[in-house]
Amino acid sequence: MKFVRDPTSEASETMRTPKALPPDLAGKTIALLNISKERSDEFLDQLEVKFSEAGFPVKRYRKASHSKTAAPEIIQAIVQEADIVVESLAD
């Protein structure tokens, strides 16, 4: 382990909390990101049906491997084209 000294006023925890989800999905485009693990497609296909039936636009993406982060161009495309990301499927 290594460490640095906190440069801030230490008003918040050192462990960061995830960004809060929006209160609702109104007007949002949903990105479904396939992490290329087994049966991801099946699960996301069903999610796409559900989101579409509820009236939300859906875009599909896929990264090459579940063991590595998505390529920069995929992340940039999601940032440009969508508002919310669902990525799956983990075990």
Place this chain on the structure above:
Amino acid sequence: MNSKGTGIVAVVKRDCPTCELVEPVLKRLQDAGALVTVYSQDDPAFPESVANVHDDRTLEQSFRFDIDFVPTLIRMESGAEAGRVYGWNRQDWERFTGIQGIGEGLPENQPGCGSKSVEPGVAEKLQARYGDVPFVSRKVEFSDWDDTVEQAFDRGWTDGLPIVPPTDDRILRMLQGTNRAPDEIVGEIPPDKKACTVEKIAINAVMAGARPEYMPVILAVVEAALEPIFTLHGVLCTLNFSGPVIVVNGPVTKSIGMNWGGNCLGQGNRANATIGRTLQLLVRNVGGGRPGEIDRAVFGNPGKYTYCFAEDETDPDWEPLHVSRGCTPGSNAVTLHQGHGLTGFSDSAARSADDLARSLALQLVNEMHPKRTQCTNVIVAISPDHYRIYKEDGWGRKEIEEALHHYTTRPGKDLIQGAQGISEGIDPARAEEMVPKFWRDHGILLMRAGGPGGAQTAIIGGWGGARNRDQVQPVTHQF
């Protein structure tokens, strides 16, 4: 060392001619039972003829024994030091060890070398690793695989540029630049009004890339910024373009290598760049002032990364800015202006001081808005080529300031709201007045700076908060 911590300890390194010289002496002392422990700083196979040499390449023992020179002999009695000698001197060693006739064939005396444990940059690392570290700031831990620079970005600690990770050894080194205690509270930084200690300043100075010798200036800058009349809170949360602009005066500008000459407002000088950056990082990290949050600047300006330079004080005939504002001649000082950007003024035709002052005034009246008055202060930095024109006509600070105030004073009728078909402007009640553009006492911060060869003056505009004359002013802080 025997079980009661008594005996002679030697600390040596192979990369030391004197340590090599005394190897047979160490062997003799060991054979006589006087020398019990040998630590080698760079090669556990040295000295070859001495048995049981301890590997101190981590320099932990050298640190704990506080070794300055090698070879050093330390007499330990019951675990406590009872004396030491260093370098080679036959008489000293014989007296110290109680053994006569040592070092036959060696010169009587030969100085030692510096210990590896006190080489530049090493001492602080050892202090951080093995010593007491007086810091109270919490540790933020990462795995050895983490990129600390990227982590700083992720945590929002940076201004958009990479920072230098604030490790304990770097902070210790930074604090060597001041005698002030790390836990001293310098002030409360807005907007969160959190206490800012010397330690936090040192941490952010490390991140900015500053050097220890900049700390006196940095501390003065923070103190000046926190003076109520600088109104730092207003400056950092304004819609306006502004941020703190720092001018440094005094011998310190030379001793720490600041730039007051060519490209002094641009890139390339570490002191200029990192002193200003430290203040901005403190505002962000300790104060909580961040763009998009409480910082509502519509545009901001590039100076909010850093905006710091020195005045050209090379002409003894010129009264420097800080002296004109009440500081002792020859003292060090910082002046902080709530400022933004840069307006370039170029006049290659003027051949008299009056001509140049009239010309410059035409540019100055446009600051903030041509029809607004007494709403902003400015820095006016005269280049060597323009300064020569003033000086050849016998003008110094007083004459230049007087002329600029005079020529930036205009008929109110041209400036009132609606005049010239423009809604912006001053109160129509002032139509019959001659209205000055700037506050007389502190509205124009006149100084000298810049490189030779260009007939230019630099104008650094200011924050509209300055219209509240008694509440918002530039600050000069002597230190």
